[in-house]
Structures are given as structure tokens and as C-alpha cells.
Amino acid sequence: xxxxxxxxxxxxxxxxxxxxxxxxxxxxxxxxxxxxxxxxxxxxxxxxxxxxxxxxxxxxxxxxxxxxxxxxxxxxxxxxxxxxxxxxxxxxxxxxxxxxxxxxxxxxxxxxxxxxxxxxxxxxxxxxxxxxxxxxxxxxxxxxxxxxxxxxxxxxxxxxxxxxxxxxxxxxxxxxxxxxxxxxxxxxxxxxxxxxxxxxxxxxxxxxxxxxxxxxxxxxxxxxxxxxxxxxxxxxxx
Numbered sequence: 001x002x003x004x005x006x007x008x009x010x011x012x013x014x015x016x017x018x019x020x021x022x023x024x025x026x027x028x029x030x031x032x033x034x035x036x037x038x039x040x041x042x043x044x045x046x047x048x049x050x051x052x053x054x055x056x057x058x059x060x061x062x063x064x065x066x067x068x069x070x071x072x073x074x075x076x077x078x079x080x081x082x083x084x085x086x087x088x089x090x091x092x093x094x095x096x097x098x099x100x101x102x103x104x105x106x107x108x109x110x111x112x113x114x115x116x117x118x119x120x121x122x123x124x125x126x127x128x129x130x131x132x133x134x135x136x137x138x139x140x141x142x143x144x145x146x147x148x149x150x151x152x153x154x155x156x157x158x159x160x161x162x163x164x165x166x167x168x169x170x171x172x173x174x175x176x177x178x179x180x181x182x183x184x185x186x187x188x189x190x191x192x193x194x195x196x197x198x199x200x201x202x203x204x205x206x207x208x209x210x211x212x213x214x215x216x217x218x219x220x221x222x223x224x225x226x227x228x229x230x231x232x233x234x235x236x237x238x
Contacts, residue, residue, distance in 0.1 A: 017054040017068055028099050033109040066108050079108045081115050143194030151190050158187040161224045169217055179209050
């Protein structure tokens with residue numbers, strides 16, 4: 001949950017960082033990350049015990065933040081994102097630990113870099129799915145079987161993609177066998193499915209292969225999918 005702005009109270013202690021301590025945080029950012037101090041903002045907030053504490057937020061995505069607090073046992077770091085969770089809270093013995101330990105600013109900056117630089121593969125998947133959508137294809141012929149010539153052309157397309165992946169993608173053997181099995185499903189469905197059903201099935205399987213391969217090579221798979229369905233678009237036309 002978000003930290004509320006600092007409020008005055010006769011019971012609240014001022015546990016904000018000193019100017020020199022904030023300077024130490026700046027040094028950590030400059031020396032131990034690819035970020036710059038200008039990427040962050042300081043804010044005074046009310047900590048969990050009701051005291052006024054210092055919070056450092058990542059300016060581009062303020063939900064990523066680091067809160068400095070302390071108690072009789074040492075310093076407490078509360079930060080987003082954590083190493084394996086959204087939020088991570090830890091106690092360290094001194095300010096040095098709050099700065100340099102895996103639960104301190106150094107560890108937080110490493111987590112922050114990981115999340116900021118990570119691609120949104122779900123969004124990429126949705127974008128590519130939209131680009132390969134069959135919604136605009138004329139299906140006036142209905143879900144009828146392919147003619148022998150149409151089937152021959154599609155078999156050739158699937159075979160071409162299979163050979164391309166076998167020869168040009170450096171994949172582990174188990175992953176390559178899995179992809180070959182997926183492509184065989186597309187090939188077998190040419191004989192048993194109607195043209196509309198087959199097209200939707202083929203696109204879905206190619207997205208599955210895209211997810212298996214991932215990375216820059218995944219884009220090549222999506223390009224292959226466009227090649228695969230290109231003749232189908234014509235076959236489904238008026």
C-alpha cells in the first residue's frame with residue numbers, strides 16, 4: 001500500500017535521512033548503477049510506526065520506491081520491487097547495510113533495472129496476435145475443406161518453416177523436438193480441418209512456437225507465421 005505524506009504529530013519522530021546520508025545514496029546510484037540521480041525523487045512520508053521517514057521514488061514509475069526507516073534494532077528497508085516479490089522488507093544492522101547489501105539500495109537498484117528493462121512479452125504477444133488476426137478475412141465460403149492444390153501449397157509452406165527452424169535456429173534438442181511436434185500438428189490439420197478452423201489453429205500454434213523460442217528469434221517465427229497464412233488469406237477471399 002502507498003505511504004501517506006508525512007503528517008505532524010506529537011508522537012511522531014523525525015527519522016528522515018540527514019543531508020550527508022542522502023549524499024551517500026546519490027554516490028551509490030552513480031557508482032553502482034546505470035541510473036542517474038535525476039531519475040529519482042525524494043519525499044517525506046509517514047512510516048509504518050507513524051514516524052516521518054525518507055522515501056526515494058523512481059520518477060518514471062513511482063510505484064518503484066525505497067523507504068528508509070530505523071528502530072532500536074537497526075535500519076529497516078522497505079522497497080519495491082524485491083528480488084522475487086513485489087515488495088521486500090528487511091532489517092539491517094546499520095546504514096552501510098541499508099546502502100550496500102542485497103536488501104539495501106544496491107540490491108534495489110539491481111531489481112529496478114531488471115524490471116524496467118524487461119520486455120512486456122504479454123503486450124508483444126497481443127500486438128502480434130492483432131496483426132495476424134483472421135477477423136478481416138472473408139469467410140463467405142464457410143469452413144470448407146481445402147482443395148488438393150490448396151493443401152499441397154500449405155504442406156509446402158509448413159515444410160519450409162520446419163526446415164528453416166531446423167537449419168537456422170540454434171535450439172536445444174528437446175526444444176527443437178517440441179517445435180517439430182507443433183508444426184506437425186499444423187500439417188496434419190490441413191487434411192482434417194476446414195479452411196477457417198485451420199487458419200485459426202495454425203496462428204495459435206505459431207504463437208505457441210513464438211513463446212517457446214522467445215527473444216529476437218521469436219520475431220522470425222512471427223514472420224514465418226505471416227508467410228504461412230498469406231496463401232490462406234487469398235484462399236478465403238471472394
